[in-house]
Amino acid sequence: LAKEQGNTYQLYTPSMNDKAYERLNTEQALCKALENDEFEVHYQPQVNIITGQITGMEALVRWKHPEKGLVYPGDFIQIAEETGLIIPIGEWVLRTACLQSKAWQDAGYPPVTVVVNLSARQFLQQNLVETITRILQETGMDPKWLELEITEGVIMKDVDYTVKVLQELAKMGIRIAIDDFGTGYSSLNYLKRFPINTLKIDRSFIQGVVSDIQDAAIVSTIIVLARNLNLKVVAEGVETEEQYLFLRGKQCYDMQGYWFSRPVPAEEFEGLLKRQPFS
Numbered sequence: 001l002a003k004e005q006g007n008t009y010q011l012y013t014p015s016m017n018d019k020a021y022e023r024l025n026t027e028q029a030l031c032k033a034l035e036n037d038e039f040e041v042h043y044q045p046q047v048n049i050i051t052g053q054i055t056g057m058e059a060l061v062r063w064k065h066p067e068k069g070l071v072y073p074g075d076f077i078q079i080a081e082e083t084g085l086i087i088p089i090g091e092w093v094l095r096t097a098c099l100q101s102k103a104w105q106d107a108g109y110p111p112v113t114v115v116v117n118l119s120a121r122q123f124l125q126q127n128l129v130e131t132i133t134r135i136l137q138e139t140g141m142d143p144k145w146l147e148l149e150i151t152e153g154v155i156m157k158d159v160d161y162t163v164k165v166l167q168e169l170a171k172m173g174i175r176i177a178i179d180d181f182g183t184g185y186s187s188l189n190y191l192k193r194f195p196i197n198t199l200k201i202d203r204s205f206i207q208g209v210v211s212d213i214q215d216a217a218i219v220s221t222i223i224v225l226a227r228n229l230n231l232k233v234v235a236e237g238v239e240t241e242e243q244y245l246f247l248r249g250k251q252c253y254d255m256q257g258y259w260f261s262r263p264v265p266a267e268e269f270e271g272l273l274k275r276q277p278f279s
């Protein structure tokens with residue numbers, strides 16, 4: 001049994017260890033899941049706490065496994081990344097989220113930025129810009145309502161290449177956010193070189209803001225940094241009122257987290273759009 005793994009072929013033998021076997025299993029199951037339409041996109045609102053309006057919706061993929069039920073990305077995204085299956089899965093997520101957003105805009109809901117995660121493999125894909133252009137055309141979605149999230153690690157892999165790609169995306173009117181900001185290896189220098197719109201403060205820092213003076217200091221500093229660089233700042237993983245109040249006190253007005261809503265299926269998200277402003 002030969003199975004494609006990226007650009008190399010891997011031969012399955014009984015001596016293969018359990019972990020590799022499990023991987024191969026997951027890979028095959030993911031292929032089938034793509035064919036059988038087993039993926040689903042859930043959306044989590046980003047809320048502007050001054051207006052109470054939903055300003056963004058982050059698309060988060062789930063796998064509706066026929067036996068296991070709902071499987072979360074933590075259990076399959078890494079294997080999808082390593083096998084290259086993240087490319088077709090990611091395209092499907094982007095198309096689905098754009099179609100959904102377009103449908104809601106056409107139905108008269110106030111427009112909301114669609115936020116889509118891009119993995120390293122996706123970002124480094126040669127025809128990324130063409131793929132995104134095609135999906136925007138096919139779905140009729142206005143690029144100014146699309147925000148792509150990439151991590152510092154992805155950005156720093158090949159800085160010259162990153163500058164080129166981000167400039168092309170920015171020219172199209174697409175927004176760029178740095179996900180998990182503060183957790184990766186990067187230099188502040190790139191904030192100057194790259195056309196970035198948003199910094200997203202990682203959940204690990206938000207978790208500690210009320211109990212840990214170092215987390216509080218880091219979060220406060222990121223908020224000021226973003227303001228001084230004229231970037232939008234979004235706090236992710238806001239779970240409690242104390243965290244919410246801390247962030248509000250630091251003049252961070254865009255938030256995402258369970259305190260507002262968990263990621264929910266499209267029908268439920270439409271319910272959230274209907275009962276705005278959020279409170």
Ligand code: C2E
Pocket residue numbers: 044059060061072073074077086090093117118119179180203236237238239256257258259263
């Ligand atoms: P992420 O991009 O950092 O997304 C935020 C994760 O935190 C999501 O987990 C979300 O459900 C969770 N979250 C949001 N608010 C809270 C909160 O208040 N408390 C806690 N404890 N968690 C919160 P999820 O959906 O399991 O996704 C995990 C990761 O998988 C994402 O992290 C992202 O890196 C990746 N991922 C998800 N969907 C996609 C996708 O379509 N493409 C790619 N490339 N990666 C994806």
Ligand code: CA
Pocket residue numbers: 058117149179
């Ligand atoms: Ca994200």
Ligand code: CA
Pocket residue numbers: 151179180
């Ligand atoms: Ca992430």
Ligand code: CA
Pocket residue numbers: 179180202203236
């Ligand atoms: Ca995160």
